[in-house]
Amino acid sequence: MKRIKQEKEQENNLQTNNLKILLAGHPYNLYDDLIGKVVIDFLKQNNITIIYSNKINHSIIDKECECLSTDIHWTHNKEVMANINYYKDKVDGIILISAFPCGPDSLSNELISRKIKNIPVISLIFEDLNSEAGIITRLESFIDIIKNLKEERYEKSN
Secondary structure, three states, rough: HHHHHHHHHHHHHHOOOOOOEEEEHHHHHHHHOOOHHHHHHHHOOOOOOOOOOOOOHHHHHHHHOOOOOOOOHHHHHHHHHHHHHHHHHOOOOOEEEEEOHHHHHHHHHHHHHHHOOOOOOEEEOOOOOHHHHHHHHHHHHHHHHHHHHHHHHHHHHH
């Protein structure tokens, strides 16, 4: 029941006029106080709608992931890649969050950077030496890029 509610909430969030960012990563990184919380807080403070990669209908994961790769065998990475494929045309940007020593994430993130085009993607790899200020600076730059691209697309269409 909770899962269905989360999926509907995500679909409703896609209808907003705000910038929409897919926050992609393992749930234990996304919701960690020292990792994902910094990113989530920044996005919320800047009125950006967050779409989370762990709130997708599980019945579409295999199909969506196979559009990017048929060789992904790690459960969480399949879910992340399925989300990216499913939402790539529905959001304004993608933030990949991963922890430094995670081998499957490094392979998946590289695949994503090669396969996903026409949408800004930033990879934030957290380790114990990251500073919050450095993360915020990267996020500010990323959001500026998205806003500029959106503005250019709007001007071209008018």
